[in-house]
Amino acid sequence: MMPAVMSSRLLIFGESVPFQKLLHVSRKAWFHSRVSFLHQVDRDHGPLTLASLGFRNIQETTDEGKPNKVMLKNSHTEVLKSRVKAVKSNVIKSTGMQKQEEIESALFAAKSFSELGLPHSLIERLESEGLRTPTDVQSAAIPTILKNQDVVIQSYTGSGKTLAYLLPILSEVGPLKKKPFERDGEPNKKTNIEAVIVAPSRELAMQIVREFEKILGPANKKVVQQLVGGANRSRQEEALRKNKPSIIVGTPGRISEISAAGKLHTHSCRYLVLDEVDELLSFNFREDMHRILEHVGRRSGADPHGQKSQLSKQADRQTILVSATVPFSVVRAARSWGCDPLLVQAKKVIPLESILPSGPINLSKPTNSTNSASNLQSQATVESLPPSLKHYHCVTKLQHKVDTMRRCVHALDAKYVIAFMNQTKQLKDAVFKLEARGMRAAELHGDLGKLARSTTLKKFKNGEVRILVTNELSARGLDVAECDLVVNLDLPTDAIHYAHRAGRTGRLGRKGTVVTMCEEREVFVVNKLQKQLGLPIPACEFVEGKLIVTKDDEEKTLKL
Numbered sequence: 001m002m003p004a005v006m007s008s009r010l011l012i013f014g015e016s017v018p019f020q021k022l023l024h025v026s027r028k029a030w031f032h033s034r035v036s037f038l039h040q041v042d043r044d045h046g047p048l049t050l051a052s053l054g055f056r057n058i059q060e061t062t063d064e065g066k067p068n069k070v071m072l073k074n075s076h077t078e079v080l081k082s083r084v085k086a087v088k089s090n091v092i093k094s095t096g097m098q099k100q101e102e103i104e105s106a107l108f109a110a111k112s113f114s115e116l117g118l119p120h121s122l123i124e125r126l127e128s129e130g131l132r133t134p135t136d137v138q139s140a141a142i143p144t145i146l147k148n149q150d151v152v153i154q155s156y157t158g159s160g161k162t163l164a165y166l167l168p169i170l171s172e173v174g175p176l177k178k179k180p181f182e183r184d185g186e187p188n189k190k191t192n193i194e195a196v197i198v199a200p201s202r203e204l205a206m207q208i209v210r211e212f213e214k215i216l217g218p219a220n221k222k223v224v225q226q227l228v229g230g231a232n233r234s235r236q237e238e239a240l241r242k243n244k245p246s247i248i249v250g251t252p253g254r255i256s257e258i259s260a261a262g263k264l265h266t267h268s269c270r271y272l273v274l275d276e277v278d279e280l281l282s283f284n285f286r287e288d289m290h291r292i293l294e295h296v297g298r299r300s301g302a303d304p305h306g307q308k309s310q311l312s313k314q315a316d317r318q319t320i321l322v323s324a325t326v327p328f329s330v331v332r333a334a335r336s337w338g339c340d341p342l343l344v345q346a347k348k349v350i351p352l353e354s355i356l357p358s359g360p361i362n363l364s365k366p367t368n369s370t371n372s373a374s375n376l377q378s379q380a381t382v383e384s385l386p387p388s389l390k391h392y393h394c395v396t397k398l399q400h401k402v403d404t405m406r407r408c409v410h411a412l413d414a415k416y417v418i419a420f421m422n423q424t425k426q427l428k429d430a431v432f433k434l435e436a437r438g439m440r441a442a443e444l445h446g447d448l449g450k451l452a453r454s455t456t457l458k459k460f461k462n463g464e465v466r467i468l469v470t471n472e473l474s475a476r477g478l479d480v481a482e483c484d485l486v487v488n489l490d491l492p493t494d495a496i497h498y499a500h501r502a503g504r505t506g507r508l509g510r511k512g513t514v515v516t517m518c519e520e521r522e523v524f525v526v527n528k529l530q531k532q533l534g535l536p537i538p539a540c541e542f543v544e545g546k547l548i549v550t551k552d553d554e555e556k557t558l559k560l
């Protein structure tokens with residue numbers, strides 16, 4: 001039995017850490033079990049996010065009173081602690097053994113990128129792009145990744161998670177990397193592909209490529225190459241051969257296809273990043289993700305099923321998992337794919353081992369034992385949404401939804417609107433109606449060709465199109481800073497989908513509004529979302545060009 005220690009705020013008796021056990025299971029078997037777990041969670045309990053999970057903010061010990069693996073791996077977080085100011089100290093008195101951790105209470109807020117251990121060349125590039133101050137999640141993630149830790153990065157939409165992993169990678173890979181004298185040890189030998197970044201959609205992968213190119217500068221564009229589906233594969237293979245990029249960014253299908261054809265050599269790759277990892281765990285990507293996880297940063301010739309070879313293989317690459325929403329399936333996958341991974345959030349870095357599948361606890365908010373599971377789960381999902389967002393719902397008949405949206409756009413004087421629908425046919429009809437009423441609208445969905453999709457996105461970004469009517473394709477990752485209104489013309493399937501859709505507005509601290517249109521019979525779904533998200537979504541109407549919150553709802557939501 002593992003003794004559990006009580007903190008002043010938490011009392012959680014834990015599961016035994018499954019990591020060692022997992023090492024005995026063939027990788028294929030556990031990958032598939034992760035996938036089915038994700039589906040199980042979604043089906044049975046609705047969406048789970050990280051903060052809906054339990055944390056042990058304590059160090060554990062073995063029966064003999066020796067520190068266990070969790071304790072030993074915390075030297076890094078100790079280092080981080082020394083760099084930051086602890087805002088609160090939890091004095092944990094335990095049964096005779098044990099140091100304590102205050103990792104969760106440390107405040108990570110660097111005032112400049114130069115405080116984070118990045119090379120000068122990279123900081124110069126950041127400055128020339130007008131990037132001076134890191135966001136909270138960047139302050140926490142960059143030094144952690146630079147210490148070669150496997151990590152799961154979780155923070156709300158639009159908080160800058162891309163640069164949080166991109167900068168430490170560019171610090172070690174490509175022309176801006178640390179000079180030998182800036183490093184602690186010997187410079188690494190140049191390998192072929194040094195970093196692989198996987199994203200679930202073409203648009204997101206292309207956006208990540210643009211972010212890399214922006215930081216690398218025009219002279220170094222060839223360091224990074226995109227391998228996305230829907231584009232000419234032989235041209236991509238030719239570019240790989242000619243340009244010898246150090247970093248590739250792509251979608252699972254295309255990366256695994258080119259890898260299977262023997263045209264992509266990633267065995268000595270140092271970084272594997274899975275952006276929107278919870279989406280990448282979905283059934284659709286299972287085969288391709290399996291291949292990527294088996295090959296990237298894995299030396300060939302090793303026995304894929306032996307425990308020893310798996311351990312040595314695990315040390316070969318650094319695995320970085322990223323999303324605003326992290327269900328427990330991701331936590332388990334991270335433990336299996338990585339080596340003692342850390343969870344990095346905006347203001348805390350904690351060992352992933354300390355997260356439990358039960359008892360949703362959010363350490364950033366005071367809690368007590370009387371909190372219901374749904375309340376705690378709600379707090380969890382809130383962490384995936386920017387705090388500056390305003391949420392409303394509007395009850396309307398199905399046939400009036402588009403007109404109501406038009407009035408909503410006028411009432412809020414929104415300039416960049418993203419409207420989500422679930423079916424392509426209805427989506428096209430909505431665009432038709434909007435255009436007929438003189439609004440500049442365009443459709444964006446998977447049935448469109450690559451060129452049409454990128455042209456539409458460009459038009460939306462440069463303001464030619466005011467309302468982008470789209471589906472789940474655009475819910476994740478799409479970064480249009482100016483987007484000031486998100487409208488759900490159809491309800492999202494669950495709170496996680498709501499969070500990603502909503503997160504297209506209010507990016508990086510900007511203001512944003514989310515309005516969900518629903519029929520009378522659908523109001524119960526909105527009520528459920530309110531509970532799961534732990535935030536008020538009051539009813540509103542659009543009267544005389546103004547958004548008016550319904551009186552009853554104002555009172556109800558105040559009680560939330």
Ligand SMILES: Nc1ncnc2c1ncn2[C@@H]1O[C@H](COP(=O)(O)OP(=O)(O)OP(=O)(O)O)[C@@H](O)[C@H]1O
Nearest residue numbers: 133134135157158159160161162163324477479508
């Ligand atoms: N330190 C910074 N200073 C200024 N702008 C930044 C900084 N970090 C990131 N940004 C910008 O903020 C925007 C949002 O960043 P990013 O897309 O990485 O967010 P995200 O957390 O990954 O969001 P999502 O979860 O929706 O994918 C981007 O346009 C990015 O260039």
